[in-house]
Structures are given as C-alpha cells and as structure tokens.
Amino acid sequence: MLETHNVHLWSLCSNINIIDAHVFTQETDMTRLERIKREIKERLRKYNIKHATLEFECKKCMKNDKISKLEH
Numbered sequence: 001m002l003e004t005h006n007v008h009l010w011s012l013c014s015n016i017n018i019i020d021a022h023v024f025t026q027e028t029d030m031t032r033l034e035r036i037k038r039e040i041k042e043r044l045r046k047y048n049i050k051h052a053t054l055e056f057e058c059k060k061c062m063k064n065d066k067i068s069k070l071e072h
Helices: 030-045
Strands: 003-013 016-024 049-057
Touching: 016 030, 030 049
Parallel strands: 016 049
Antiparallel strands: 003 016
16 A cells, blocks of 8 residues: 545444545555455454445556556
8 A cells, every 4th residue: 555545534423433545556456455455444443443435546557547457
C-alpha cells in the first residue's frame, strides 16, 4: 500500500463505525489484493470499524483514464 485518499469515516450508531477509502498500490495480482484488503480490514477492527469499503487503484493499471487488463 502506497497511500490512501478519498477517505470517509462515520459512525452509523454509537457502536458501529464505517470507513470508505481508495487505496493506491503497485500490486496488480487480484489474489494478493484480496489478501491486502483482508489485512487492512483486520487492522481496522481495533479501532471499532466494523465495515470497510476499500477501492484499490494502481498507476500501472491506469492508462489515459482507462483501466488496463489486470492479472487474474
């Protein structure tokens, strides 16, 4: 993970916190991206964040604002 941006954090109620964020990375392998996503969500639990929507972006994947083919 290189950076995060477009981060939104809010409380749905007193005990349910939610985050939405874009994660910038150099990783293009979908299996490894899923592993990274699980690890981020696990780390967020210690802050009582019970739901996370994470959107991944990578410079290598973007060309002229179009997404190139990802490795599967």
